[in-house]
Amino acid sequence: MSIIQLKNLKKHFGNQEVLHDINLEVNKSEVVVLMGPSGSGKSTLLRCLTFLEEPTAGAIKIGEHTLAAGEKLTRQRKNKIRDLRKSTGFVFQQFNLFPHKTAIENVMEAPMIVKGMKQDEARELAQSLLDKVGLGERCNHYPSQLSGGQKQRVAIARALAMKPTVMLYDEPTSALDPELVREVLQVMKELAKEGMTMVVVTHEMRFAKDVADRVVFMDGGYIVEQGRPEEIFNQPKEDRTKRFLAQVIGE
Secondary structure, X not given: OEEEEEEEEEEEEOOEXXXXXXXXXXEOOOEEEEEOOOOOOHHHHHHHHOOOOOOOEEEEEEOOEEEEOOOOOOHHHHHHHHHHHHXXXXXXXXXXXXXXXXXXXXXXXXXXXXXXXXHHHHHHHHHHHHHHOOOHHHOOOOHHHOOHHHHHHHHHHHHHOOOOOEEEEEOOOOXXXXXXXXXXXXXXXXXXXXXXXXXXXXXXXXXHHHHOOEEEEEEOOEEEEEEOHHHHHHOOOOHHHHHHHHHHXXX
């Protein structure tokens, strides 16, 4: 059963087309890794999924919510975009935490404002999610008192607080020191084991090999090829995929 469907998705920045007729489906509980060189369109594709970038053409379906690109921004369309975003959790490269709020307050914010959850209920939810990502004892720390890895785990907890249908990650470890990467990836692995549907833009090849159900290789705004990790890493069909893997893995 597909949770995400992209049909003929295109994105232009001015005269430059950065996504070319993207067709992609992601099934319930599937972990899909988007892989490719810088500028290949991975992050743009992820941002189009939640209309952080307005696609130029095509249609996007996430769960029960379907939106076509290029429609007039009416009140009804704004509501549809908001509803689609409610069903997704988005974790960015930079943590985007509120610096003046503690970890638990950062996680409480969206359920209270967007869903109208009562403060006590939101606090209980936030505490359970911070426990889940291994930060229960840091709940009253401010972002300035946390390491990069801890901030990113708070960001994951914050995204989970909306009880999303899917989780989207845009290079969630790229801003971290190498020794902090592991703790974030471990949280993501646990979520994958629990059956969370995930689309992950990452350069972490080990994560892709160990956790992904499918790897999608992009270049120049196109999906070049896709398949199970063992197929892509061990027997890639396309020359462009082979060259990329030779560079990043060093084989």
